[in-house]
Every structure is written in structure tokens, then in C-alpha cells.
Amino acid sequence: MSQINLFLSITMTSLNTLVLALAIPGNILVILILVRFQRLTVTNIFLLNLSVSDMIIALTSIPFNIIIDNWTPVWIFGKVLCKLLGFIQGTGISLVAFTQVVISIDRFIIVFYPLRPRMKQRWALTVIIIVWLLSMSSNSPLIYISTLYNNTLCRESWSDKTNTLYSILMLFVQYFLPVCCMIVSYVMIVIKIWCKINPGIFSRQQLQLRARSKEKLLKTVITISLLYTLAQLPRHVMYLCSLSYTDKRLFWSNKRTLWLAVSCLSTSASCYNPIIYFCINPKYRKLVSIQKSSLRCHQKFSQRPNFENK
Structure with a gap:
């Protein structure tokens, strides 16, 4: 391995590890807060599923990206995992996309x-x-x-035509349709809430409170939509570009550095939502503090000597 490739592998391993370190604890914390401190409302059920979906992506994509893409091109995980890994990863990506669509439609119905x-x-x-x-x-x-070829190479054995059709279909199903639904829903929600305010019937203080509420809502929906769109778009674009190449291996070999960056960006979306909740939602920050205090109290209690058995 050359010094440049070694530096690239170390850099991408570090970035992927950072994403994993943020995604797993962050989504576990969201799940704990939703289960322990929140009523299991319809919205919270959807948010719970979103966090579970993000964890599936983090656990099934990032560790294997680190090993296969950065350190060894040889498949070392056996035939069963070769068959299942792409399916589980794709399912996780679809779960996130479809769940975000469901959340946006649910919010739309509530407002309208x-x-x-x-x-x-x-x-x-x-x-x-x-x-x-x-x-x-x-x-x-x-x-x-x-x-699995020769117990060393795990590949998708598509025909060129079938590969093209399936890739275009998944681009539409996993990306364009969900993004369009989210954008339309959230834009209409913001317009509806913005137009609701009638300055003649509210005091200055009420208008300021509503303005801050509008700003927070606008910031949240734009952040969620933009981050999801930006994180997933390069991956789909690269897959589409690869379809024009007869020799797919040559394409991915020539674009290895770009693919490593795109792959890391795509999986990093699994850690965004907990960060967005924490930065924008004061109630979530308060519940995080309560959860931390609860864990510390539990830890102290569990460390007390047990005198009953002495």
C-alpha cells in the first residue's frame, strides 16, 4: 500500500469511526428518551422507527465500509453475509426515506x-x-x-439492462420521490403557518413568540430536508454515472477516492437527526440532561456495596 493510499485509508477510517461514534449513542439516546419520557404518540412512533432505521444503516454499512473499502478488497465474511449485507443496507436506506415521507405527510395532515x-x-x-x-x-x-466468487469477491451479478433498470427504479424510490414529498409537505406547512398570523389580533409579545416559533420550525424542516438531500444525492449520482460504463470495475477503481468520500457522506446521515434535535429543540436538550442524570444515579446505586449477602 502506497503512502497516499495509506493516508486515505486512515483518513476515511477515522471519519467513518467518528460517524459511528455519533450515530449509535445518539440514536440510542433518542430511543431511550422516546420510550422513557415521552408518550408513545403517532409522531413518536415514527421518530422511533427513524432512529432504528438510522442504527441499521450505521451498524451494517460503516464497519464494512471501513474494512472492505479501506483495508482489504478480499471478502472475508462468507457467503451468507454476502447475500444479506446489501439487502440489509438497502432496506435501512429505504426505511429512512419512507419513514421521513410518512412523518412529513403526518405533519401535513395535522396542520391542514x-x-x-x-x-x-x-x-x-x-x-x-x-x-x-x-x-x-x-x-x-x-x-x-x-x-460470492472464489470465496474472495462479493459482487452483484446483474445483466447490464437489468442493472440499469433497477438502479433507476431505486433512485426514484429511495431518493427523488421521498425528497419531493418532503419538500412539498414542509413548504406547504411553512406557508400555512406563516399565513395564519393576523397582526391585528395579537400583542407584540405574542407576535414575537410566534415569530420565534416559525423561525424554529422553518430552521428544523429546512435543515432536515437539506441534510438528507445533500447526503444521499452524490451516492445516487455516482451509481447513475457508473451505468454508462461497460466495465463497471474500471469505473469504481478509477473513482475509488471519490466513492470513499461519497460513501462516508451518505452514511453520515445516520447521525444527523439526534444532532438536529439537540441543537434546535430545547425540550430534547432538557430530556437529555434528565436521562444523563438518571444514568448517573443508576450507576451510583449499582456500585453501592450489597450488605444483604454479607
């Missing part, structure tokens, strides 16, 4: 139809089950198509 009865928990769980089934079924071809 406030008098309509809220969705029940069982229907929210039904929606989550449908999201999982759609995610798994759309990525199930990867189980069949992933092939």
Missing part, C-alpha cells in the same frame, strides 16, 4: 386538517409495518443477485 381525528396508535404501527414490508421487498432482489 386540525379538526380531523388523529391517527390511532394501531394505525401508526400498521403504517410502520407497511414501510418495513415495502423496504424489504424493494431490496429483496439483492439477496438473489449478490454472488
Whole structure:
């Protein structure tokens, strides 16, 4: 390994490790807060599924990206994992995309139809089950198509035409459709809330409070939408560019450095949401402090000597 490749491998390993170190504790903390301190509302059920989906991406993508993309080109994880890994990774990506769509539609319905009865928990769980089934079924071809060659090389054995059709389909399903749904929903929500304010019936203090509330909402939805869009777009663009190459191995070999950066950017989306919640939502910051205090108290209690058995 040359010094340049060694430096690149160390750099990308460090960045991926940082993402993993942020994604796992961050999403676990979100899950704990939602389960322990929040009512299991419809929105919280969706947010819980989003955190679980982010953890799936972090656990199944980042460690293997570090090993396979940076240190050894030889597949060392066996035939079963060769068949399942791409499927699980793709399912995680689809879960995140579909769950964000569901959240945006749920927010849209709440704002535009406030008098309509809220969705029940069982229907929210039904929606989550449908999201999982759609995610798994759309990525199930990867189980069949992933092939282990000579116990050292794991590749997707597509025909060129089928590969092109499937890649375009997944680009639409995993990226363009979800992003369009989120943008339309959130833009309409912001416009609706912005236009609701009538200065003649509110005091200056009320207007200031509502302005801050609008600004916080606008900042949140733009941040979530932009970060998701920017993180995922380069990966899909690279896949589309590769379709024009007859020799796919040559393409990925020539674009290795770019792909490592794009892959790291894509998986880094798994750590964004906890950071966004913490930076923008004061209630979340307060619950994080409560959770930390609870863990410290539990740790101190567990470390006390047990005199009953002496």
C-alpha cells in the first residue's frame, strides 16, 4: 500500500469511526428518551422507527465500509453475509426515506386538517409495518443477485439492462420521490403557518413568540430536508454515472477516492437527526440532561456495596 493510499485509508477510517461514534449513542439516546419520557404518540412512533432505521444503516454499512473499502478488497465474511449485507443496507436506506415521507405527510395532515381525528396508535404501527414490508421487498432482489466468487469477491451479478433498470427504479424510490414529498409537505406547512398570523389580533409579545416559533420550525424542516438531500444525492449520482460504463470495475477503481468520500457522506446521515434535535429543540436538550442524570444515579446505586449477602 502506497503512502497516499495509506493516508486515505486512515483518513476515511477515522471519519467513518467518528460517524459511528455519533450515530449509535445518539440514536440510542433518542430511543431511550422516546420510550422513557415521552408518550408513545403517532409522531413518536415514527421518530422511533427513524432512529432504528438510522442504527441499521450505521451498524451494517460503516464497519464494512471501513474494512472492505479501506483495508482489504478480499471478502472475508462468507457467503451468507454476502447475500444479506446489501439487502440489509438497502432496506435501512429505504426505511429512512419512507419513514421521513410518512412523518412529513403526518405533519401535513395535522396542520391542514386540525379538526380531523388523529391517527390511532394501531394505525401508526400498521403504517410502520407497511414501510418495513415495502423496504424489504424493494431490496429483496439483492439477496438473489449478490454472488460470492472464489470465496474472495462479493459482487452483484446483474445483466447490464437489468442493472440499469433497477438502479433507476431505486433512485426514484429511495431518493427523488421521498425528497419531493418532503419538500412539498414542509413548504406547504411553512406557508400555512406563516399565513395564519393576523397582526391585528395579537400583542407584540405574542407576535414575537410566534415569530420565534416559525423561525424554529422553518430552521428544523429546512435543515432536515437539506441534510438528507445533500447526503444521499452524490451516492445516487455516482451509481447513475457508473451505468454508462461497460466495465463497471474500471469505473469504481478509477473513482475509488471519490466513492470513499461519497460513501462516508451518505452514511453520515445516520447521525444527523439526534444532532438536529439537540441543537434546535430545547425540550430534547432538557430530556437529555434528565436521562444523563438518571444514568448517573443508576450507576451510583449499582456500585453501592450489597450488605444483604454479607
